[in-house]
Each structure stands twice: as C-alpha cells, then as structure tokens.
C-alpha cells in the first residue's frame with residue numbers, strides 16, 4: 001500500500017461565542033439530547049469565552065507531528081479535519097483531492113474502540129468522501145492505541161506528578177480515580193466486534209497506568225460528562241458520586257486522571273477542573289487532576305510509530321493483552337438504537 005498523506009481526525013470545538021450553539025447542534029444532531037442539557041453545556045463553553053481549547057490543541061499536535069515526521073524522514077504532508085466544527089473534514093478531504101492526495105492515513109484523537117470513539121470516525125470519513133465525490137482520497141484510520149506506551153506512559157507520568165502535589169503524610173488514604181467519557185450502556189455493550197471493548201480497553205489502560213504510577217494505592221475507573229435524555233441509562237458511577245462514596249469510606253485525597261482523553265479539552269477543564277474539584281472541596285478531599293498527553297514527546301512519537309507500523313511490518317507495540325488490529329471488522333461497534341432519539 002502506498003500512502004501519500006496524513007490526516008488528524010478530531011472532534012472539533014467552538015472558537016468564539018457565536019460558534020457554540022451551531023457546534024452543539026452538530027454534536028447532538030439526531031441524538032435525542034434534551035434542550036435543557038444543551039443550554040447547560042452552552043454555559044460551560046461560555047465560562048471560557050465561547051472558546052474550546054480543543055482546536056488549538058489539534059494545531060499544536062499537528063505542528064509537533066510535522067516536526068517528528070521531518071526528523072524521521074517521513075515525507076507525508078499533513079492535514080486536519082473535524083467531525084463537528086471547522087475545519088470540517090469534508091472541506092479538508094476536498095482540499096486533499098485538489099492537492100492530488102490518493103490514499104491518506106488518518107489518526108483520530110481517541111484511543112479506544114466504541115461507536116463515538118472509533119466507528120463514528122470511520123463514518124465521518126465515509127460521509128466526507130461521499131460529499132467530495134469522485135477522486136476523493138481513500139483514508140485509512142490508524143489503530144486504537146489505548147495500550148501503546150506512548151499513551152500509557154505520559155498518563156502515568158502525569159499521575160505521579162499530580163500525586164507529588166498532595167500531602168505525602170496522607171498517602172495511605174489517597175486514591176487514584178481514572179475517568180473516561182460515559183456512554184449509553186447500549187453503546188458500551190456494542191463496542192468492538194464482540195461487545196464491551198470500550199470498557200475493557202479502559203480497564204486495561206487504568207491497570208497499565210496504575211501499575212506504572214502508583215501501584216501501592218487503590219484505584220477505580222469511573223465516568224464523567226454524561227449526556228443524553230435522563231431515561232436512557234449511561235455508564236456509572238459518575239465521578240462526582242464516586243468522590244462522595246470515597247470520602248464516606250475514609251479516603252482523604254484523590255488524583256483524578258482522565259485516561260479517556262488525549263488532551264485537556266473542555267470536558268476536562270470544566271467537568272473535572274471545576275465540577276469534580278468543587279465536589280472534592282465540598283467533601284473536604286484533597287484533589288489533584290493529572291494532565292492528559294497533549295503534545296508530550298512520547299505521545300507525538302507514538303503517532304509517528306503508528307504510521308511506521310502501518311508502512312512497514314504491521315507489528316503493534318502494546319503493553320496490554322487485549323487483541324489489536326489495523327482495520328476494524330465490518331460488524332464493529334454497531335450504533336445502538338437510542339430510545340428517545342430521532343432515528
């Protein structure tokens with residue numbers, strides 16, 4: 001296979017107040033998310049002047065990847081397109097076609113399997129190519145990387161750094177709390193070719209990060225940023241409820257590590273740095289939030305290594321034991337019917 005470009009695939013986020021509502025409508029189109037929830041989430045963005053950090057984080061990652069490719073003799077031109085906000089993937093695929101690109105490798109800013117984290121990116125690619133029509137370049141998505149040292153090690157380093165800000169005298173009652181984006185239970189059940197892959201991968205990443213960062217401490221995997229209509233069950237417990245349960249059990253301090261994410265975007269800086277932090281302070285818990293990989297040099301090298309894997313021997317560097325593959329089987333992560341959603 002000959003590849004002639006690299007494209008960063010991401011979620012997208014607003015960059016000014018007027019972007020916020022149209023962005024949110026793109027995210028929840030056909031998903032049955034109630035207006036009250038949207039109004040609430042709009043306020044989270046407005047706390048930051050209507051600007052999500054995620055687009056700038058993508059620009060920074062792409063610049064770092066350019067430098068990394070140049071240093072390793074990878075001559076692929078790089079592009080960046082989003083699911084929900086500008087630069088929209090369809091516009092970027094048109095530009096790639098105009099530039100003569102025929103077959104690009106795509107890197108999505110999500111480490112895990114599941115509909116939102118993996119299959120929806122495949123669907124974004126298909127929709128963008130359909131929009132562009134004949135001569136649209138083929139885009140092959142790189143693999144899920146929840147088990148790669150370039151993802152696990154930056155998270156572990158960050159947990160150690162966060163732990164170092166807490167009182168060492170209370171280490172015996174300190175706990176590591178890993179978080180990821182909650183999803184509807186039906187979506188979690190359908191994740192991967194045989195189901196349950198999103199949670200299984202998160203459990204594996206939590207274990208890998210924990211044993212490298214603070215193997216002597218207890219840890220949990222819990223969920224954040226629940227959306228959707230209230231009658232639909234999502235993965236639980238929510239991080240805020242979990243902090244209350246820990247305080248009840250005599251835990252005095254927590255490190256919260258958002259292993260579900262690759263950068264400190266809005267779901268991290270609002271839902272954890274404001275909401276969960278406030279919860280902890282109400283409960284009298286010491287609180288430290290661990291950073292996400294962002295542009296950590298090991299994470300940037302991982303992107304290059306995933307490209308090299310695909311270019312050369314297809315051998316996956318993994319710290320885990322779950323199966324990995326280059327191309328998802330066709331039956332992977334079927335979208336669950338969402339009760340209350342517009343089908």
Ligand SMILES: CC1=C(CCC(=O)O)c2cc3nc(cc4[nH]c(cc5[nH]c(cc1n2)c(C)c5CCC(=O)O)c(CCC(=O)O)c4C)C(CCC(=O)O)=C3C
Pocket residue numbers: 011012013014024027028031033037038041052053054109110116117181182183184225226227228260265266267
């Ligand atoms: C698994 C998962 C990831 C991780 C994988 C990945 O990164 O892809 C993720 C990431 C993100 N989610 C984000 C933002 C939002 N997610 C929403 C809603 C939803 N997320 C879902 C799942 C996930 N989401 C689901 C099942 C919904 C319900 C609607 C639907 O069924 O699709 C909503 C709607 C409003 C609300 O929160 O109710 C918003 C605004 C941002 C951008 C933050 C920024 O702007 O900096 C990022 C990176």
Ligand SMILES: [Fe+2]
Pocket residue numbers: 181
């Ligand atoms: Fe989300």
